[in-house]
Amino acid sequence: MSVQERKERERAERERLILATAREIAEQQGWDAVTTRRLAERIEYSQPVLYSHFRGKREIIGAIALTGATEMAAALRAAAAGADGPHARVTALARAYLDFATRSPAVYDAMFQLDGGLAWARDDTPEPLKDAFTALLENLGEVTGDGVSPGLFTELFWAALHGLATLTRAGRLPAEDAERRIALLVDRLAVI
Structure with a gap:
């Protein structure tokens, strides 16, 4: 391995460490606790x-x-x-989305609530963001109903899931009714 390759590997490892540490702090204490000073101290590198x-x-x-x-x-x-089957697939998508938002709230906030300088729904949207949308889109096309654009339906479904995730986490919707909400969402929106 050349010196240049070693330096690039070390740089990539440092970057992963920075991100893992920031994510850990954010998940444990919230994004306000993530500061460059705290990160530098935790990873034992200078600012x-x-x-x-x-x-x-x-x-x-x-x-x-x-x-x-x-x-x-x-x-x-x-x-x-x-x-x-389509009904089970759409239900599984809704559960997986809401489970992700519940399991990784700081990451979810980074994706949808905080300003990370990323563009959504534009030509310059980064590929991982497009792919997350596509993961919904590719599984919802068969349940959109006649004359409804799969893209538009996916936006609506995503917006409904985002609302459920955000309102449940804020305590504005009782968590014990989560499964009933998922069933109602799927039954009302998805034409199966």
């Missing part, structure tokens, strides 16, 4: 080293959002692959 990877918290949030989008897309595809 200038941290800034050589990311210009600040916004870029860290953006990088975590991209990782989260990749994880969400994989979870959605796995849920859909394990379901038999």
